[in-house]
Every structure is written in structure tokens, then in C-alpha cells.
Amino acid sequence: MYDPTLKKWHHPTVPALPTKLIVLPVASAGGLVCFLDIGNRSFYVCNPLTRSFKELPARSVKVWSRVAVGMTLDEKSARGGYKIIWVSSNGEYEVYDSAKNSWNRPGSMPSSIKLPLSLNFRSQAVCIDSTLHFMRSDPDGIVSYNMVTGVWKQFIVPAPLHLSDHTLAECGGQIMLVGLLTKNAATCVCIWELQRMTLLWKEVDRMPNVWCLEFYGKHVRMTCLGNKDLLMLSLRSRQMNRLVTYDVSRREWLKVPGCVLPRGRKRQWIACGTAFHPCLTAVA
Numbered sequence: 054m055y056d057p058t059l060k061k062w063h064h065p066t067v068p069a070l071p072t073k074l075i076v077l078p079v080a081s082a083g084g085l086v087c088f089l090d091i092g093n094r095s096f097y098v099c100n101p102l103t104r105s106f107k108e109l110p111a112r113s114v115k116v117w118s119r120v121a122v123g124m125t126l127d128e129k130s131a132r133g134g135y136k137i138i139w140v141s142s143n144g145e146y147e148v149y150d151s152a153k154n155s156w157n158r159p160g161s162m163p164s165s166i167k168l169p170l171s172l173n174f175r176s177q178a179v180c181i182d183s184t185l186h187f188m189r190s191d192p193d194g195i196v197s198y199n200m201v202t203g204v205w206k207q208f209i210v211p212a213p214l215h216l217s218d219h220t221l222a223e224c225g226g227q228i229m230l231v232g233l234l235t236k237n238a239a240t241c242v243c244i245w246e247l248q249r250m251t252l253l254w255k256e257v258d259r260m261p262n263v264w265c266l267e268f269y270g271k272h273v274r275m276t277c278l279g280n281k282d283l284l285m286l287s288l289r290s291r292q293m294n295r296l297v298t299y300d301v302s303r304r305e306w307l308k309v310p311g312c313v314l315p316r317g318r319k320r321q322w323i324a325c326g327t328a329f330h331p332c333l334t335a336v337a
Contacts, residue, residue, distance in 0.1 A: 054329060057283055057298055062312045067099050069106040077325050080124035080177060082135055084332025087124050093117050098337040107337040109149055112156050116141045123178030123185035125200045133335060136200050142169045159203045166196060166207045176220035177327060179228060186228060188221050210252050213245060220277040222284055224301040230254055231277045231284060240268040242286060258304050267293060279328030287323040294322050
């Protein structure tokens with residue numbers, strides 16, 4: 054875990070997580086982190102600070118292909134309940150309710166949503182007011198699901214030209230897009246904001262040119278971790294690794310110190326992760 058306030062890496066352990074499986078963080082809400090094993094078979098929820106841990110019951114729908122995952126707090130629950138949804142490209146989905154400790158399938162996706170869902174699995178779902186937004190392509194845009202009403206919607210939003218690796222984010226209730234613009238030999242990280250009236254992306258900022266010069270002529274890949282007001286970008290090419298945070302409200306770019314693992318190995322490329330807001334009272 055990286056603490057942007059102290060600019061420091063922490064290395065907590067979660068002893069209950071199975072060591073024989075590769076388990077990845079796929080979503081978070083209310084101080085809890087949702088993990089999924091790489092075989093897409095089992096879900097786990099834990100509070101990394103208190104080590105409160107729970108393995109979720111088996112799903113009733115056996116979908117082992119890649120799934121997109123979203124997590125929200127249950128606003129009706131006084132005990133800090135939460136809900137988790139998984140969605141597959143064929144439109145199947147299920148919702149887990151911590152109050153009932155069970156999965157259920159609320160219904161089927163409406164015919165207005167084009168299947169198969171070409172989901173961007175590297176882009177985590179963004180939550181705004183109990184509604185989760187998933188990025189899709191073919192057609193480019195966003196698919197949303199309201200965890201309270203159970204309503205699905207689809208928004209066609211053309212992607213910016215020359216866009217490569219990209220992911221959704223959120224700031225102040227606005228949907229943001231973070232992506233790499235690559236044209237000729239030049240590559241730059243750009244930030245867009247979704248204009249709700251026109252359903253178009255409007256560029257609001259881009260990484261300083263002097264930093265982008267590092268990428269010139271290189272094949273760069275990007276992972277964007279987190280959402281809300283602070284983004285962490287992991288940028289990699291054969292010749293370079295770079296970790297950067299971007300403060301959306303301040304429009305401030307900062308370089309992140311490399312992560313040195315406890316055994317002394319340096320880790321500078323982060324394949325996946327999730328924004329985590331610490332909470333000592335959150336119980337899995």
C-alpha cells in the first residue's frame with residue numbers, strides 16, 4: 054500500500070489469503086478491499102489494516118471467464134454492509150449482499166445493451182451515488198448499473214483519437230478518463246472529463262511535456278490505480294519504469310518513490326491495484 058500523504062510504501066500481510074493462489078485486488082469500498090483469484094473462482098473481502106477477512110460463498114452462476122467487478126456500500130445498512138457485482142462479457146452478472154451473505158441474480162441485461170460486452174477489464178468500475186460505471190468498447194462508451202434500483206444503462210461515448218491504454222476515474226461526482234495519446238513517436242498521458250450534456254470527452258489536463266519526452270520513441274504501457282481525487286499511474290517501457298500520482302483537484306503531478314519489497318527487491322511496475330481509503334471500523 055502506498056500512502057500519498059507520507060509518500061511511503063507499507064507492506065501489510067493478510068495471513069488468511071490463500072498462498073497457493075494468485076489473488077488480485079479488484080475493487081474497494083468503505084475501507085474494505087475485494088480480492089479475486091486469477092482463476093476467477095473465489096472472492097475474498099478484507100480490511101488490510103485490521104485483517105478482518107471473509108471468503109465469500111460460491112457463486113451460483115459458474116462463469117470462469119474474465120469478469121469486471123464493482124463494489125459499493127449498502128446505504129440502507131447501519132452496520133456498514135456492502136454489495137459486490139461481477140459482470141461477464143456475455144451479459145451475465147450476479148450481486149453479492151453482505152447482509153444476506155449470498156449471491157443473487159436480479160434479472161437479465163436489457164436488450165438495449167449491445168452484447169457481447171467488450172469490457173475494459175483493466176479499467177476498474179467507478180462508483181457515483183450507488184451507480185457503478187464500467188468502460189466498454191465496440192461501441193465505445195460506458196455501461197452503468199444502479200445497485201439500488203437494479204437498472205442498467207448504456208452510454209455511447211466516442212473515444213479520443215490516438216488513444217491507447219485507458220481507464221475510468223472519478224472526481225467530485227464527475228467521470229474522468231485517463232489515457233495514453235500516441236501519435237507518430239510521441240506519447241503523452243492525458244486526462245479527460247465526460248461532458249454529460251453532449252456525452253463527449255473534454256481534455257482537462259496532460260502530463261508536463263518535459264516528463265513526456267521520456268516516452269518519445271518508446272512503446273509505453275500504462276496502468277491507472279485508484280480513482281476519486283488522486284490517481285496513481287504506473288508507466289512502463291523496455292527502457293523505463295515510472296510511478297506518478299496526479300491530484301485531480303490541484304492538477305498536480307508528482308513522481309512516486311520506487312517500491313522496495315521487504316526482501317530488498319525493487320518493484321516499479323504495478324500490474325493491478327485499487328484505491329483504498331483506510332477505515333479501522335470496517336468489518337468484512
